[in-house]
Amino acid sequence: MQQQKQGMVLKWLLIASLINNFAFGLIWPIVTVYVNTSLQQSLVVVGWVMLLIASGQAFGSIISGRLFDRFEPYRLILFGTGAMIAIQVILIFFHGWPSYVINLIIASLLNGWIMALINGYGTLVRSRDGRFVFNMLYFTNNFGMVLGTALLGIIYPFGIAWLFGLAVVLYIGLLVIVRRNFKIDASFSTYKDGEQTSTLPRWNRRLVYSVIIGLVVLWIAYAQWQGNLSVYMTQDLKLPLWQYSLLWSINGLLIAVIQLGMNAFKLTESSKAMWVQIFGGMAMFGVAFLVLPHATSFAGFALAMVVTTLGEVTAFPMIPALVNELTPDNLKGRYQGLVAAAPSVGRAIGPLLGGIVIEQHGYTALFDSGAALVFLTVVALALLIYKGYRQTEKFNEGA
Incomplete structure (x- = not known):
């Protein structure tokens, strides 16, 4: 198969992102329930399992992001997708204790591997502005996860092996798409020709790491919704579980x-709008x-969720777009992996x-400290961007 030279086709990148998150959305949301009830492990053990799964995703993203700049991305994503198919087949037959957890940690590492590569391929799209590309990637990531989570509740009662079976089918579909559409000429994204710098300018590096740390802070806040707030609503306030799901x-x-709506009005393609989205979203x-x-x-929590979602949908997609703007072609994979x-x-x-804050001081302290951490x-x-952005070197800067 000959390499395509026009850059990555956005349509196929978005479809790949959708399938990857759809498939993984069938797998990870059930972990807590399955380990606690079916495998009869304590909630403490569940907490460690979730920590290992998240750590596996992080390591997979960091490793594949760095490799993206050094090796042919096509071979990397082909390997990751093929390995994911293999681990899902293994999970169909081996999902007892502790094989389920071991295999799932490997699957989470591969999911992080694939996600970072998809982000890296996003920097190779030449037909649209980077801000539009990463906004659409964020949309397909979420839509795929919503589809997976919705089907999860229907399929799981028939047995967890059926979830892994469907994931295998989806990843096979992803493999077909990768083989047909991801073999592009990405030589300009590497430094094999020795013509590009292998380090970032000082202020580029400072701002890139700052916004990545800011993204970690946002996810620390967002993670409270996915864990501790469900306990607060159902056990402390005695609200029904269906309200939390709603x-x-x-x-x-x-x-x-x-x-x-933002894409229809082309709000994502404005440089000024990017700053409003990042800082407004974080706030x-x-x-x-x-x-x-x-x-x-429920009304109070619904209002808080609406505000959180407005922040999520505006800030999250723009951070990889800003990192894309501040990194040269030969380093994009490394930093998109960190993102x-x-x-x-x-x-x-x-x-x-x-959990530590709640145990020591209660939920009110959690909410107050969460707000303080985000605002700080x-x-x-x-302050950092005001001082240093004008001193940065821009790469692939949009309108």
Whole structure:
């Protein structure tokens, strides 16, 4: 198969992103229930399992991101997809204790591997502005996860092996797409020709690492919604579980409507709008934590979720876009790998940090400290960007 020279075709990249997250959405949301009930392990063990899964995703993203700049990306994503098919086949037959956890950690590492490579391929799209590309990637990531989670509840009662079987089919479909559409000429993204610098300019490096740390902070905050807040709502406030689940339906619907609307009005392609999205979005996470202490009914939590989703849908896609702008072609994979790893780091340490605060000081302290952490991050990042952005060198800068 000859290499395509026109860059990555956005349509196939988005389809690949959708399939990858659809397939993984069938697997990881059931981990807590399956390990606790079917495998009869304690919630402490469940917590460690979730930590290892998130760590596996982070390591997979970091490793593949660095390799993206050194080796042919096509071979890397081909390997990751093929290995994911193999591990899903193994999970069909071996999902007892502890084989289930061991295989799932490997699967999470491969998922992080594939996600970082998809982000890396996003920097090779030449037909659209980088901000549009990463906004659409964020949309397909979420839509795929929503599809997977929705089917999960229907298929799981028939047995967990059926989930892995469907994941195998999806990853085989992904493999076909990769073989047909991902073999592009990415030589300009590597430094094999020795013509490009292998280090970032000083202020580029400072701002890139700053926004990645900011993304980790946002995910530490977001992880409270995925873990500790479910306990707070159902056990402390005695709200039914379906109300907590409904919050995520609101989240998914808002993400779809807002992102499609932003793309329709081309709001994602403006450099000025990017700054509004990053700082406005981050601030909304802090505002949501200010709402939570006063939420005692579904309406209060729904309001906080709406504010959080507005922050998520505006800030999250723009951070990889900004990193893309601040990194040269030969280093994009490395730093997009770090961007892809940031959510996993936040998910790994967020529930643990939140649990410590709750145990020592209660939920009100969790909400107050969460708001303070987010706002301090916004201020620190704003000062750094105000001081250093004009001194950075721009790569692939949009309109």
